[in-house]
Amino acid sequence: MGIKKKIDIDKKIEALKKAGGLPVHIAIIMDGNGRWAKKRNMPRIAGHRAGRESVRKVVRTCARIGIPVLSLYTFSLENWNRPKREVQALMSFLRKVLDSEYLELDENNIQLRAMGRLDLLPEATGKVLDETIGKLAKNDGMILNLCISYGGRAEIVDSVKRITRDVIDGKISMESFDENKFHEYLYSPDLPDPDLLIRSSGELRISNFLIWQIAYSEIFVTDVLWPDFREEHLLKAIGEYTQRERRFGGLKSRAKK
Numbered sequence: 001m002g003i004k005k006k007i008d009i010d011k012k013i014e015a016l017k018k019a020g021g022l023p024v025h026i027a028i029i030m031d032g033n034g035r036w037a038k039k040r041n042m043p044r045i046a047g048h049r050a051g052r053e054s055v056r057k058v059v060r061t062c063a064r065i066g067i068p069v070l071s072l073y074t075f076s077l078e079n080w081n082r083p084k085r086e087v088q089a090l091m092s093f094l095r096k097v098l099d100s101e102y103l104e105l106d107e108n109n110i111q112l113r114a115m116g117r118l119d120l121l122p123e124a125t126g127k128v129l130d131e132t133i134g135k136l137a138k139n140d141g142m143i144l145n146l147c148i149s150y151g152g153r154a155e156i157v158d159s160v161k162r163i164t165r166d167v168i169d170g171k172i173s174m175e176s177f178d179e180n181k182f183h184e185y186l187y188s189p190d191l192p193d194p195d196l197l198i199r200s201s202g203e204l205r206i207s208n209f210l211i212w213q214i215a216y217s218e219i220f221v222t223d224v225l226w227p228d229f230r231e232e233h234l235l236k237a238i239g240e241y242t243q244r245e246r247r248f249g250g251l252k253s254r255a256k257k
Contacts, residue, residue, distance in 0.1 A: 098128050117158075
């Protein structure tokens with residue numbers, strides 16, 4: 001990054017922090033790695049590797065701004081249906097990223113979480129993930145939440161299964177059940193719902209991502225492919241978010257958190 005661009009980014013960050021009304025939780029659908037690689041006649045995994053720098057930039061910037069929670073759609077349940085070679089490469093890549101990025105995450109006081117059907121991960125990948133989460137557990141800064149082997153419908157199904165078991169066991173009653181109680185059965189019930197959902201690559205769909213939690217999220221879509229996504233794109237999305245009026249189905253805007 002050139003000096004002039006860095007100064008401009010720094011000014012925008014300070015302006016956003018000063019203005020306030022920032023999202024508490026940002027969720028990102030990191031789309032476009034494959035198309036980025038295809039445009040360059042490269043294998044798809046090259047696009048995923050190139051997207052690593054975008055992740056690094058976004059995590060750093062969100063931590064600088066003071067965003068409490070950042071969720072990244074890292075690997076969907078549907079992604080398991082991709083060619084075996086690509087899936088193996090992605091799992092290997094994830095392990096390497098966790099190993100190599102741990103120190104920077106620690107230096108920035110970032111916590112690491114993961115949610116999804118994590119039992120489907122290869123043993124080696126699951127082990128590195130658990131170890132990295134443990135190493136960063138002492139931190140109390142931004143929560144980086146990786147959605148891995150994740151599907152929104154699957155999360156709801158898994159929640160209903162746990163609810164059903166607790167009803168049968170007499171731990172809860174159907175009469176006392178409501179949306180707040182359902183929320184307690186989600187994968188990460190302690191995390192607030194996303195205020196802002198960002199999707200790269202221009203696709204106008206949510207791709208089975210956090211479908212319970214994003215009921216009232218503000219959505220920002222950019223045509224930029226994920227490997228080209230940088231600080232200025234993130235700051236533009238946050239800037240637009242701060243200008244929107246959030247009514248949550250009512251007539252008056254609800255105060256931002």
